Amino acid sequence: MRQLEWTKRSFLLCLGISVLICSVIYLRARMPAQPKPQEPPRCRTFCTECKALLPVLEEGLEWYRRDCQVETYILKSRMQCSALTRELHFITRPLSLEEEDYPLAFILTIHKELELFVRLLRAIYMPQNVYCVHVDAKAPWEYRAAVRKIVSCFQNVFLSSRSETVTYAGFSRLQADLNCMKDLSKSKIGWKKVVNLCGQDFPIKSNLELVQYMQGKQWRDRNMTxxxxxxxxxxxxxxxxxxxxxxxxxxxxxxxxxKGPPPHDLQVYFGTAYYALTRAFVDYVLLSPIAHDLLEWSEDTFSPDEHYWVTLNHIKDAPGSHVNGGWAGEIRAIKWKDQEGWAHNGCEGRYVRDICIYGVKDLQWIINTNSMFANKFESKTFPEALDCLEQWHRNKVLNQATVTIEPSWLLATTVHSNSSNFNSSAGT
Incomplete structure (x- = not known):
């Protein structure tokens, strides 16, 4: 009996030890593995020409873009809006009291290149501003759905209540802007001026610089056309x-x-389709019989947006009018083909409809113009140009901020050229 009892105890002891060992092995297998060092993102590196425009780094460090798959985030991500805007590096707080006290309105008319739209929006986005996005009615359903998804993540960004099938140089292009103006006129945000953009624009000035430029002596309470x-x-x-x-x-x-003569004996002017308009002038455009009659008269003209705004802005009684304005107003940096040799030294990208699609070697000229925006960019044809200008612009925006910089606002980090370990950098 004693031998049987000893054998039983030995068996139970062995069984207990075996269970203990198996439990340890099981628990270790269930524990998360130690995080591996983060690999450098598989983004395009900044080219030599671009690095000359970015802050100089210490020896052994290089700039690396954090943001490589904008379209993938929008099209495939099931993230909640808070995570989506963080991963896409949107700025989420006003960067200065001066900007907060002077909210702007933007009209974005788009029809293609989802990535370019998202990168443009985040470059100009500030939570105190308001944004109306007009998506061409002929844009693919998937594109419109993706734009709707990103727009839904912001209380101050909305789609135009009416969408036009936009034709190049057609009245529909002018109507698209007017649709957004009607929506913006109802906004509870007290915006001061409205700026219109197309999907291939990109800012040169920061939001703070736009505010300071529009409030300057020359343009305070005046329209820019x-x-x-x-x-x-x-x-x-x-x-x-x-x-x-x-x-x-x-x-x-x-x-x-x-055609018959223009209504009200108006002198017709010719200019750019881009503008910066006061809120009072927008109300005038929407309510004035003169503006309404000129709009009707313009329906069968060629590219009416290139005469409509500037003609109205030369009416003495129009709010904020600038009857002696001429070509004043640094709204767009554009390389026109017929200006090659005197206004610029040529296009480093390619010409489309006699307008330069910028390459990276065009950027220094763009920056030197000190314009509000540059036109045009293509994210797939010359991606390095957009990468570089975007990083240069974000560096400037964050350097001018008077608030603490959030890590998610950074578009690029620094990395050791011979290491995969990242260093946090504010881009300064």
């Missing part, structure tokens, strides 16, 4: 009747059918 009396070479645009082939092109009606 660069342009002059319509030159004879452009008179066919408004003297002959045109028709818009929806979503395709604009053509003359018949064999040169002439």
């Amino acid at each position: 660069p342009g002059v009396k319509q030159p004879p070479a452009m008179s066919h645009r408004t003297q002959l009747q045109h028709r818009e082939v929806m979503g395709s092109h604009v053509a003359q009606k018949g064999l040169g059918l002439k």
Whole structure:
């Protein structure tokens, strides 16, 4: 009996030890593995020409972009909005009291390149501003759904209540801006001026610099619509009747059918389609019989957005009018092909409709212009140019901030050139 009892105890002891060992092995297997050192992101590195525009780093350090898959985040991510905006590096607080006290409104008219839209929006985004996004009605459903998704994450960003099928140089392009203006006029945000953008623009000035520029002596309480009396070479645009082939092109009606004179004996001006307008002027555009009559008269003209705003801004009684403005107002840095050799030294990217699609070697010229925005960029054709200007711009924005910088606002970090360990950097 004693031997049986000893054998039983020995068996139970062995069984207990075995259970203990198995439990330890099981628990260790369930424990999360030690985190591996973070690998450098597989982003495009900044090229040599770009590094010359960025802050100089200590020897052995290099700039690395943190943001490589913008479209993937939007199209495939199931993140909540708080995580999505953080991962996409949106700025979430006003950066200065001066900016907070002078909110701006933006109209973005887009139809392609989702990545470029998101990068433009985050470059100009500030929580005190308000943004109306007009998506071309002919844009693919997937594109419109993706834009709707990102817009839904912000209380101060919304889609235009009416979407146009936009035609290049057509009345529909002007109507798209007016649709957003009607929506913005109802906004509870007390915006001071509205700026219109297309999807291939990118800012040069920071939000603070935009505020300071628009509040400066020259432009305080004034509209910015660069342009002059319509030159004879452009008179066919408004003297002959045109028709818009929806979503395709604009053509003359018949064999040169002439239009009647502009209403109210208005002098027609010619200028840029881009502007910075006071809120009072926007109300005038929406409510004035003169503005309404000019709009109706413009329906069968060629590229009416290039005469409508600047013509109204030369009416003496219009709020914020600038009757002697001429081409004043540094709104857009654009390299026109016919200005090559005197306004600029050529396009380092490629010309499309005689406008330069910027390459990275064009950036120094862009920065030197001191304009508000630059046009045009393509995220797929010349991605290095957009990468570089975006980082240069974000560095400037954060350097001017009077609040503590959040880590998620950084678009790039520094990394040792021979190591995978990242260093936190504010981009200064």
